[in-house]
Amino acid sequence: MRCRGCKLEHDEGHGCVPHYFLYAGEFYEAIKVGTDRDTFVNDKSLKRCSYCNAPNGTYHHVGCASERCPVCGMAVIDYRGIGCINCGAKIKLSKEPQDEML
Numbered sequence: 001m002r003c004r005g006c007k008l009e010h011d012e013g014h015g016c017v018p019h020y021f022l023y024a025g026e027f028y029e030a031i032k033v034g035t036d037r038d039t040f041v042n043d044k045s046l047k048r049c050s051y052c053n054a055p056n057g058t059y060h061h062v063g064c065a066s067e068r069c070p071v072c073g074m075a076v077i078d079y080r081g082i083g084c085i086n087c088g089a090k091i092k093l094s095k096e097p098q099d100e101m102l
């Protein structure tokens with residue numbers, strides 16, 4: 001399955017493009033793999049996300065089951081990469097409205 005964000009296969013071991021969570025009119029930058037807020041990844045010695053294969057310091061692929069929502073902190077990202085099913089934040093690939101893909 002190709003990633004909606006970077007349009008590449010996950011198993012190539014690269015990180016995803018920057019993406020944002022839009023909530024109540026504010027953009028929140030996605031939480032990167034292996035950072036302090038990326039608490040769902042228990043084994044940091046992996047140095048990559050065990051779900052989407054993105055290396056530490058890069059972005060999870062859009063729709064990764066392990067990605068944390070930067071708004072509410074829950075790992076409840078919709079598997080289609082639409083947004084957070086807990087707080088309702090929507091995943092955007094750009095802060096520019098004219099580049100809107102959804």
Ligand SMILES: [Zn+2]
Nearest residue numbers: 049052060064
């Ligand atoms: Zn991931």
Ligand SMILES: [Zn+2]
Nearest residue numbers: 003006016061
């Ligand atoms: Zn990706």
Ligand SMILES: [Zn+2]
Nearest residue numbers: 069072084087
């Ligand atoms: Zn959320």
